Amino acid sequence: MPDRCRKIIHIDMDAFFAAVEQRDFPEYNHKPLVVGGQPHSRGVVATCNYEARKYGIHSAMPASQAYRLCPQAIFVKPRFEAYKEAAASIRQVFSCFTELVEPLSLDEAYLDVSHTSLHHGSASLIAKDIKKAILEKTQLVASAGVSYNKFLAKIASDRDKPDGFYLITPEQGAQFVEMLPIGQFHGIGKATEKKMHAYGIKTGRELKKQSL
Numbered sequence: 001m002p003d004r005c006r007k008i009i010h011i012d013m014d015a016f017f018a019a020v021e022q023r024d025f026p027e028y029n030h031k032p033l034v035v036g037g038q039p040h041s042r043g044v045v046a047t048c049n050y051e052a053r054k055y056g057i058h059s060a061m062p063a064s065q066a067y068r069l070c071p072q073a074i075f076v077k078p079r080f081e082a083y084k085e086a087a088a089s090i091r092q093v094f095s096c097f098t099e100l101v102e103p104l105s106l107d108e109a110y111l112d113v114s115h116t117s118l119h120h121g122s123a124s125l126i127a128k129d130i131k132k133a134i135l136e137k138t139q140l141v142a143s144a145g146v147s148y149n150k151f152l153a154k155i156a157s158d159r160d161k162p163d164g165f166y167l168i169t170p171e172q173g174a175q176f177v178e179m180l181p182i183g184q185f186h187g188i189g190k191a192t193e194k195k196m197h198a199y200g201i202k203t204g205r206e207l208k209k210q211s212l
Contacts, residue, residue: 009130044061124165
């Protein structure tokens with residue numbers, strides 16, 4: 001099947017570990033929450049909720065730094081069994097829509113719905129149904145990206161968070177990639193982004209001009 005005819009959904013659970021904690025412990029709701037190391041340890045942030053992100057806290061940050069940014073935040077240790085249980089329930093939802101599922105981690109996966117007859121083959125409607133089914137089954141919120149390949153589907157799921165949906169059609173794909181900031185390409189971290197900027201490569205269009 002030509003690449004442009006494929007229908008790929010990328011599902012990404014929003015702030016997954018933190019969301020499970022807030023679901024199980026409602027007293028954490030509407031407060032900055034950090035899952036990971038304790039503030040006075042050498043541990044790091046596994047994830048944090050969106051309230052904590054407003055203070056500049058992010059994954060892989062030293063917990064001590066997160067505490068300095070937001071002393072009033074709630075710090076909790078990860079409960080991996082609870083996250084695995086939630087992930088298993090989410091995979092059960094996926095199986096109701098397609099057998100072609102590629103898990104990337106506990107909180108994200110690709111689903112190929114190219115050949116499904118659900119919603120007359122509309123990947124957008126299927127993605128919205130998946131989001132709804134996940135919420136009903138687990139009380140957790142997901143974002144969904146839809147496109148004709150995995151690269152763009154993953155980019156799309158990051159465009160409208162949390163609880164978002166974004167579609168990149170085959171007609172939009174080439175221009176979308178050309179306009180994409182280089183730091184948003186999968187696998188390009190801060191250090192590589194800085195080096196590429198030094199070479200004058202800031203978008204997909206500039207990257208496309210480079211020879212191998």
